Amino acid sequence: MRALCWHGKQDIRCDTVPDPKIEHPRDAIIKVTSCAICGSDLHLYDNFMPGMENGDIMGHETMGIVEEVGSEVTNLKKGDRVVIPFTIFCGECDQCRRGNFSVCERSNRNKSLADKVFGHTTAGLFGYTHLTGGYPGGQAEYLRVPFADKTHIKVPLGVPDETLLFLSDIFPTGWQAAVQCDIQPDDTVAIWGCGPVGQFAIRSALLLGAKQVIAIDRVPERLAMAEAGGATTIDFSKDSVVERLNELTRGKGPEKCIDAVGMEAHATATIDSMYDRAKQAVMLETDRPHVLREMMYVCRPAGVLSIPGVYGGLLDKVPFGMAMNKGLTFRMGQTHVNRWTDDLLRRIEMGQIDPSFVITHTVGLQDGPNMYKTFRDKLDGCIKVVLKP
Amino acid sequence: MSRTRGSNQALALAQGLGWFSIALGVAEVLAPHRVTRATGLHGHERLVSSYGVREIVTGIGLLTAKDPTPWVWGRVGGDALDLGTLAAGVAGPQRERSGVAFLMTLGIAALDVACALALRRPLPAAMASFRRRSGLPKPPGAMRGAASDFVVPADFRTPEALRPLNEKAG
Ligand SMILES: NC(=O)c1ccc[n+]([C@@H]2O[C@H](COP(=O)([O-])OP(=O)(O)OC[C@H]3O[C@@H](n4cnc5c(N)ncnc54)[C@H](O)[C@@H]3O)[C@@H](O)[C@H]2O)c1
Ligand SMILES: [Zn+2]
Ligand SMILES: [Zn+2]
Numbered sequence: 068m069r070a071l072c073w074h075g076k077q078d079i080r081c082d083t084v085p086d087p088k089i090e091h092p093r094d095a096i097i098k099v100t101s102c103a104i105c106g107s108d109l110h111l112y113d114n115f116m117p118g119m120e121n122g123d124i125m126g127h128e129t130m131g132i133v134e135e136v137g138s139e140v141t142n143l144k145k146g147d148r149v150v151i152p153f154t155i156f157c158g159e160c161d162q163c164r165r166g167n168f169s170v171c172e173r174s175n176r177n178k179s180l181a182d183k184v185f186g187h188t189t190a191g192l193f194g195y196t197h198l199t200g201g202y203p204g205g206q207a208e209y210l211r212v213p214f215a216d217k218t219h220i221k222v223p224l225g226v227p228d229e230t231l232l233f234l235s236d237i238f239p240t241g242w243q244a245a246v247q248c249d250i251q252p253d254d255t256v257a258i259w260g261c262g263p264v265g266q267f268a269i270r271s272a273l274l275l276g277a278k279q280v281i282a283i284d285r286v287p288e289r290l291a292m293a294e295a296g297g298a299t300t301i302d303f304s305k306d307s308v309v310e311r312l313n314e315l316t317r318g319k320g321p322e323k324c325i326d327a328v329g330m331e332a333h334a335t336a337t338i339d340s341m342y343d344r345a346k347q348a349v350m351l352e353t354d355r356p357h358v359l360r361e362m363m364y365v366c367r368p369a370g371v372l373s374i375p376g377v378y379g380g381l382l383d384k385v386p387f388g389m390a391m392n393k394g395l396t397f398r399m400g401q402t403h404v405n406r407w408t409d410d411l412l413r414r415i416e417m418g419q420i421d422p423s424f425v426i427t428h429t430v431g432l433q434d435g436p437n438m439y440k441t442f443r444d445k446l447d448g449c450i451k452v453v454l455k456p
Numbered sequence: 457m458s459r460t461r462g463s464n465q466a467l468a469l470a471q472g473l474g475w476f477s478i479a480l481g482v483a484e485v486l487a488p489h490r491v492t493r494a495t496g497l498h499g500h501e502r503l504v505s506s507y508g509v510r511e512i513v514t515g516i517g518l519l520t521a522k523d524p525t526p527w528v529w530g531r532v533g534g535d536a537l538d539l540g541t542l543a544a545g546v547a548g549p550q551r552e553r554s555g556v557a558f559l560m561t562l563g564i565a566a567l568d569v570a571c572a573l574a575l576r577r578p579l580p581a582a583m584a585s586f587r588r589r590s591g592l593p594k595p596p597g598a599m600r601g602a603a604s605d606f607v608v609p610a611d612f613r614t615p616e617a618l619r620p621l622n623e624k625a626g
Pocket of ligand 1 (some may be wrong): 108261358
């Protein structure tokens, strides 16, 4: 089959690789009908996440038709239509029973490595680093799904792929980001980053009843899309984020802040972000926590910082004393996708939201490598890419 | 469509053009005779110093504006004026000097156009299409709280002591 494979920094190729096979009785094989490129894939593309190996298959936002199931998968059959969550989970361990699927204790097949690096393992993820199991991803014609009896979302026929695909990651991720804020009717929610995750966080915060949603980015079309979702916008390349946020909250700061940017925050003309760039260049620091610092500074005391943005390793010059003294609450993590998807699928079917609004590009798998660049550099108005294998 | 890596270089070029505008403008204002001599426009000193004022204003605009794009297009317009004036010079007695100046201005005009294009933003039509991508069935204002039937799970609730006082009202 054909698949998009990682070959090093900014080197993704559409290769021919062996078809996946059932390896375990709880596996299923999916024929992929649609998959997408995620902002998290860009961290791998730019080689900021450790633990990738030459030839790894990319992709963790996938849907398709069940092709084959292992002997222990009794709740799926050939021909079922499924969306595959990016977090692989067993459904039985202590964490899964609590709904903390992204920290499933059993789905990471490189558990001992993860135990060493993270202290304790987290869940296996598709198309991500070997720290999270190194499972082949879904930017391919076929995908092997481990723990498939749990790791799937059954979806109805008759709704287009485009409307359902993002149940795999970015819709529940934006939703969890807003849920982590425990939004109250008087809240101002400030959201850094108007990429796909930020767009869904904006709409989730609105649907959950936030009084005011403020979105921050510098890419004009992403800001326009944020406004369409009901956000007041700040262009950080033109205005001071801290000043504008204080103005919009009568000097008090937003109660809730969401970091939908992560470790590759762009350098604004601030000293701290230039410092990050320099340190990252000489490998003294892995991540650029400019957004985190800004959130800690501007958030109202006793407020909540919700962090769906991905960080990989060490962060420097994080003003932790400020956060401690202000009594901030931090909520973060990879998304517990299946914890939310039944409810979100129902909301899609009720017509509360149609997630396909975010798609700007649809191409074949062979054009995937070019699309990584287009998406990363925000060329051609690109916000979300869907691939059709 | 949007600002890209390449457009950072365009921003640097726009700055360079700003300094160039100011330098040329100052020369045109302070020493119009020298400029007309060099370009074969003898007798047009007042016109040249008025062009100098235009150059200085454009230069300041380029260096201080948050978005230099309109100012770069302003330069392109100014280039057209200069070229027209020099073309008249080519028809005059000092055609060689005017001709050389014409060609140099043409080169600079090409640079200005290239800079303006590199700074290009999404076309208004394209931007309008992003403004329509809400994903919501009704205007955002009408969708606020549409999902308030959602019950935040206990492990996602803010610690009781940190909740705002006015929550009971909501
Ligand atoms: N927690 C999860 O489970 C999960 C799931 C999916 C994605 N993510 C992460 O969420 C983040 C966003 O993903 P995406 O797909 O939207 O990516 P994206 O790269 O398309 O979006 C990031 C946006 O942030 C903007 N940005 C950069 N620097 C900024 C700054 N200083 N201030 C404000 N905005 C800034 C960029 O212009 C861009 O529009 C990534 O880190 C991704 O890895 C997390
Ligand atoms: Zn993702
Ligand atoms: Zn588990």
